[in-house]
Amino acid sequence: xxxxxxxxxxxxxxxxxxxxxxxxxxxxxxxxxxxxxxxxxxxxxxxxxxxxxxxxxxxxxxxxxxxxxxxxxxxxxxxxxxxxxxxxxxxxxxxxxxxxxxxxxxxxxxxxxxxxxxxxxxxxxxxxxxxxxxxxxxxxxxxxxxxxxxxxxxxxxxxxxxxxxxxxxxxxxxxxxxxxxxxxxxxxxxxxxxxxxxxxxxxxxxxxxx
Amino acid sequence: xxxxxxxxxxxxxxxxxxxxxxxxxxxxxxxxxxxxxxxxxxxxxxxxxxxxxxxxxxxxxxxxxxxxxxxxxxxxxxxxxxxxxxxxxxxxxxxxxxxxxxxxxxxxxxxxxxxxxxxxxxxxxxxxxxxxxxxxxxxxxxxxxxxxxxxxxxxxxxxxxxxxxxxxxxxxxxxxxxxxxxxxxxxxxxxxxxxxxxxxxxxxxxxxxxxxxxxxxxxxxxxxxxxxxxxxxxxxxxxxxxxxxxxxxxxxxxxxxxxxxxxx
Numbered sequence: 012x013x014x015x016x017x018x019x020x021x022x023x024x025x026x027x028x029x030x031x032x033x034x035x036x037x038x039x040x041x042x043x044x045x046x047x048x049x050x051x052x053x054x055x056x057x058x059x060x061x062x063x064x065x066x067x068x069x070x071x072x073x074x075x076x077x078x079x080x081x082x083x084x085x086x087x088x089x090x091x092x093x094x095x096x097x098x099x100x101x102x103x104x105x106x107x108x109x110x111x112x113x114x115x116x117x118x119x120x121x122x123x124x125x126x127x128x129x130x131x132x133x134x135x136x137x138x139x140x141x142x143x144x145x146x147x148x149x150x151x152x153x154x155x156x157x158x159x160x161x162x163x164x165x166x167x168x169x170x171x172x173x174x175x176x177x178x179x180x181x182x183x184x185x186x187x188x189x190x191x192x193x194x195x196x197x198x199x200x201x202x203x204x205x206x207x208x209x210x211x212x213x214x215x216x217x218x219x220x221x
Numbered sequence: 222x223x224x225x226x227x228x229x230x231x232x233x234x235x236x237x238x239x240x241x242x243x244x245x246x247x248x249x250x251x252x253x254x255x256x257x258x259x260x261x262x263x264x265x266x267x268x269x270x271x272x273x274x275x276x277x278x279x280x281x282x283x284x285x286x287x288x289x290x291x292x293x294x295x296x297x298x299x300x301x302x303x304x305x306x307x308x309x310x311x312x313x314x315x316x317x318x319x320x321x322x323x324x325x326x327x328x329x330x331x332x333x334x335x336x337x338x339x340x341x342x343x344x345x346x347x348x349x350x351x352x353x354x355x356x357x358x359x360x361x362x363x364x365x366x367x368x369x370x371x372x373x374x375x376x377x378x379x380x381x382x383x384x385x386x387x388x389x390x391x392x393x394x395x396x397x398x399x400x401x402x403x404x405x406x407x408x409x410x411x412x413x414x415x416x417x418x419x420x421x422x423x424x425x426x427x428x429x430x431x432x433x434x435x436x437x438x439x440x441x442x443x444x445x446x447x448x449x450x451x452x453x454x455x456x457x458x459x460x461x462x463x464x465x466x467x468x469x470x471x472x473x474x475x476x477x478x479x480x481x482x483x484x485x
Contacts, residue, residue: 026300027329031307059331060354132429132452134356134398137235138278142227153224156476160279160309161235162331162356180229204331206276206307 013040014217016051018078018095020068023059024203028092031203035213045077053216054078054087057203058094062118062165063106065094075111082113088194088219089113090149096190096197097165105165114192116169125183134164139179139200141188147176149196149215150189157208159188159200166199194219232485237446238278238453239479241460242401242433243268245284245294245314252457252467253285254409256363256377262461262469270305272460275473277308281334281359281401281431281455284314288337288376291315296324303329311359317342322349326357334401336361337374339388340381343395350396359431360392361401368421377405389422389430400426401455404434411437411458411465413444420449431455437465439474443483 014037019025021043029039032055039055042048056078058065069075081087091099100110103118110118121133138158143150161179167187169175176196177189189198196216202209244251244259250268251259262268265282272280282302284294293315303310312325313334322333322345338345339360350358363373364385372381372388381388389400402422404415412435419432429452432445436456445451463470474482 030304136356137238139235140229141224142229143225146225150224155222155227157224180231183231204309
């Protein structure tokens with residue numbers, strides 16, 4: 012059994028995520044079938060694209076109930092990446108499908124205007140620094156100047172402030188760059204495309220005790 | 222040392238991206254001048270892994286042979302290049318179907334770069350944007366003669382009959398998430414960016430503009446950002462040559478150097 016099962020619903024760069032897991036010293040299985048999740052000690056839920064399309068595919072391909080069970084058991088660390096993090100929410104302004112609802116909250120469109128009225132380019136695309144409100148094993152190994160590659164038009168707004176793992180700034184406002192509750196974690200950026208900083212984060216994920 | 226309690230300012234929000242733009246011909250990396258005279262600069266795997274170790278912001282890889290033959294680089298070759306790159310990658314060259322776009326994205330690339338397709342297969346720009354998101358679609362516009370000049374496709378051999386600003390607006394309407402604006406007249410000359418061209422395009426569209434063509438000194442990297450409203454800059458010669466005598470030396474500014482260059 013590999014260290015990490017990477018959920019493959021045909022949306023986004025599962026190959027890059029699996030590569031980075033291997034670079035971080037772990038083994039990875041790309042799971043196109045939910046049966047491949049059974050016995051996996053850790054699961055990564057990547058994703059690029061539209062919220063509704065991803066939720067429909069997770070349900071139609073049978074991933075949603077299997078993942079629900081894993082999360083209910085609470086003994087398998089799950090990491091959502093980019094859209095995969097947004098799927099952890101209850102809902103998104105991008106669509107009408109319900110999300111996985113594991114970390115209560117809504118996903119909202121990034122404002123096209125800063126508080127001072129200057130226009131803001133959406134999507135947020137580029138490298139941004141991050142800050143954590145409190146310590147967490149997933150971010151233990153990050154340098155203070157860690158930067159990550161972001162590409163997103165929507166951002167997580169968790170109900171519980173305590174679920175905020177990381178924040179970044181964009182368009183003159185703080186945005187949620189990471190969430191965590193129990194064994195469920197998510198990051199808005201792409202660790203698999205954030206060279207040594209992403210590597211440090213994935214190493215910590217590999218060290219996360221089931 | 223961790224990121225706990227780090228103070229963020231708006232300067233940390235999003236630094237302008239500085240992008241090596243690499244030209245592929247077959248299985249070799251080359252550098253051209255005004256889209257001609259391709260000179261060998263190195264083995265792609267080797268050069269990409271050096272840029273990866275420099276922690277560059279992003280890489281754009283353009284197959285100049287594919288742009289002419291309309292046949293993309295073989296996917297196995299592209300996948301091989303992506304395997305050691307833990308940074309964002311874009312690929313362009315010969316893409317004309319949605320299946321080709323999907324294959325490139327699945328091979329480890331975040332973005333596809335469409336140029337001739339804007340003219341020959343405009344529906345591909347829209348479909349790729351709808352299916353994979355606008356952030357995955359870069360419209361590349363090659364310009365001869367500056368802001369009042371002509372847009373050329375197919376490796377600058379075909380004139381589309383539109384001016385750069387009109388073509389840029391059209392690309393945005395088709396669904397491109399970003400524009401790569403290349404001055405053919407400056408490309409490889411190391412004489413500096415065509416700031417007038419970049420400024421005119423950036424003012425006409427709401428999507429990010431990457432300025433490309435002409436960077437010869439590091440100091441020039443900030444100019445499209447500070448005086449032409451570009452969101453990013455791309456350069457070839459500057460990052461593969463040492464000085465204007467064009468001795469091959471793969472290089473990239475360090476992060477503190479970049480911050481100084483960008484006045485942060």
